[in-house]
Amino acid sequence: MESTDTIAKAACAACKQYKRKCDKALPCCSTCTRLHRECTYLDPAPRVTAEEEITLLRARVEQLEKLVDNSIFTKVSSKPKTDNLSYIGGETSGKAASNLYSSLFFLDQRYFTHLHRKQEPLLLPTTRALAEILEPELGLPGGLCQLVSRYFDAVQGWMPVVSRMRMRRVLDRSIGEIKADTAFLLSCMKLVLQDPQSQNFEDQSLYKALKAEYLDLEQAGVQSLRLIQGGLMIAVYELGHGIYPAAYTTVGICARQAISLGINNQEIPQFLQPWPEWEEEIRVWWFVMMLDRHVTVGRELRSLCTENPKKNMPLPADSEAWDQGVMAAPQRLYISSPMTVRSSSFARFAQAYNLLGRVIRHCDDQDQDLSFMLDELSTLHQATSSLLEVARNESNEDLTLAMSICFVLGKSLADFSRALMKLHKNFLHNSFYQGYADKASEPRLASCIRQNNEHSFNVMRDTALQVVDFAQVLERCTVVVGISKTSPLILHSLYRGAFWLSYLSATNREDKFVAGRAIIDRVLRALSVRWKLAGMPLFPNPRVCY
Structure with a gap:
């Protein structure tokens, strides 16, 4: 075994710099001797113990924390x-x-x-x-x-x-x-x-x-x-x-x-x-x-x-x-x-929009199986109709609530109606243009789709007439309380109702549809004093097609 007096503990400085193999010979390694260059051995750095390293790290963390406190x-x-x-x-x-x-x-x-x-x-x-x-x-x-x-x-x-x-x-x-x-x-x-x-x-x-x-x-x-x-x-x-x-x-x-x-x-x-x-x-x-x-x-x-x-x-x-x-x-x-539990008017407002969000996601789902889509259509219709009836009954129980229907609960009623119209209009549109009945895998499913087409058409018609009733209540309330307190969020429901009544009046020519469209137009003109959107003629032609 070679003596420690003739072997260095680490490679020389020149071999480290040029990345050469060093035999660590003293006083001069063989590589430096062969290349005729100076061979220098540096004293190795003292080994840091684990305790000393932890102390140094803690000091560094404290220094960084102070820097963060001062600058951020x-x-x-x-x-x-x-x-x-x-x-x-x-x-x-x-x-x-x-x-x-x-x-x-x-x-x-x-x-x-x-x-x-x-x-x-x-x-x-x-x-x-x-x-x-x-x-x-x-x-x-x-x-x-x-x-x-x-x-x-x-x-x-x-x-x-x-x-x-x-x-x-x-x-x-x-x-x-x-x-x-x-x-x-x-x-x-x-x-x-x-x-x-x-x-x-x-x-x-x-x-x-x-x-x-x-x-x-x-x-x-x-x-x-x-x-x-x-x-x-x-x-x-x-x-x-x-x-x-x-x-x-x-x-x-x-x-x-x-x-x-x-x-x-x-x-x-x-x-x-x-x-x-x-x-x-x-x-x-x-x-x-x-x-x-x-x-x-x-x-x-x-x-x-x-x-x-x-x-x-x-x-x-x-x-x-x-x-x-x-x-x-x-x-x-x-x-x-449970929806049957009596809640605040703003809570009913929130429940209406929660259902509307579920309807929007249902309508945007393009990959639904026909059977599942019909089941979800029925579920959302029942939930929305039930909550609409609860809100309507609550507004009729109290005269004060009835008079303020257009401002609080009336907004919820309008949103429930809008959710129903969005739900069934989407079904009718897709059923007609995508041919749901023709795509049905069995006769029973095709018959169910045709029944739902008829049901959705009737719901759209009835909901549009309910919007007319709401517009009449809104008109009476604005006379008592003032137009300044009306919400702009009800305008979309009125336009939806007017749009569908335009289609019904152009196809069936029944007086109730023509009169209903005239009522909504009159209410919108009155509301245009408060909200500019109410005075915008989005579809001036009463024979607008669906």
Whole structure:
């Protein structure tokens, strides 16, 4: 065995550099001797023990955590308080620092979870553009209170997604403490109250300004419930005044923002979350799903942005208790609760749109077996008809409810009717153009398809006449309560009914179909004072073909 005095522990520096085999001979290895070059052996680095390596790693982790705290989690510096919104902050577009924290949170959420971090809301001061929008209200004593009061009086009945208690707390604060997302929500309240007779409606200057602010706040990294609520109001404005496809894309943006905040998973409240706050998030998510189905029902094979609610998804609770800020939650109903259980009007609204979502997915499924398709058609028809009857009976039990049918329960009745018409119109269309009866594998199935064709035609006719009844009730209610409180979401049902009555009157020429179409036209003309879409002649020819 060779002596350690003649053999080095490691290769020489020259052999390491040129990646040559080294025999480690001392004082000079054979390779360096043959090439006549200097042979140098470097002292080996001291071996690090396991304990020392762990200590070094811990120190490195602490160093990185401090770096993250200093560069990412720096809070937005507070601005001095002032009594005038127009002097708070600046523009968010281009000048706001990029929200690195939000970007990294989306790229690798598990990293932040490992560091026991959570995404803190980004609170920006009110921008100059939002201050200019609210300047008329700020110039009057109690101007913001009057704006909020008008909103709750005209909109909250059919869009109950904003907490009255929270808005009271906002209005009790100093003007200078209002943040950008809250100012954006107040500005959107002002927008949704606009009608075709409003000043500057035709040039849509307010709408364009708020769409720009919506994008700026999003690019600045603002994520909050108030931003989503404002976005929903913009979408309602676009729906009511026929601004497409902007309405469709705005609803999709609201859906993504809501999923980003996690309010789509509301089976249980967060730790120590007050019931009114939990209820507000439930209502916002339900309204997102409602608008998603509303903008999707008119076109075939258009995917929904939101999934069907799970069976443990809570339904909206009693609106009166929520508005009053009752601390103890009332009895909670879920999407799986029996439909015969009496629920709040907004819960019926949610159930109607849940069925509409199931109908949309049924109609978009092009690969169904004929037997299965007929069974599902029957199931959806029975469920929708049963819930329609329950909602109609509830509205007839109370005179007050009957008078407000066009604003709350009436919206649900209109949506149930729309779900029936969507379901059976789709079946009739596909049965005719795809020849379901000819494709049937056995005579019994072909006979069943022909029977369903007749049944679907009768359902469409009866539902169209029910829409006429609804239009007459709507007309009486608007005389008593006022057109300003009507929802733009009922317009689609009226147009659907008018479309089918046009076909029936052109083919059968029965007086009831002609008179029904005239009634719906009269109601739409009256509603055009509030919503521009009601005055648009989508199919002026009464002989329009199916």
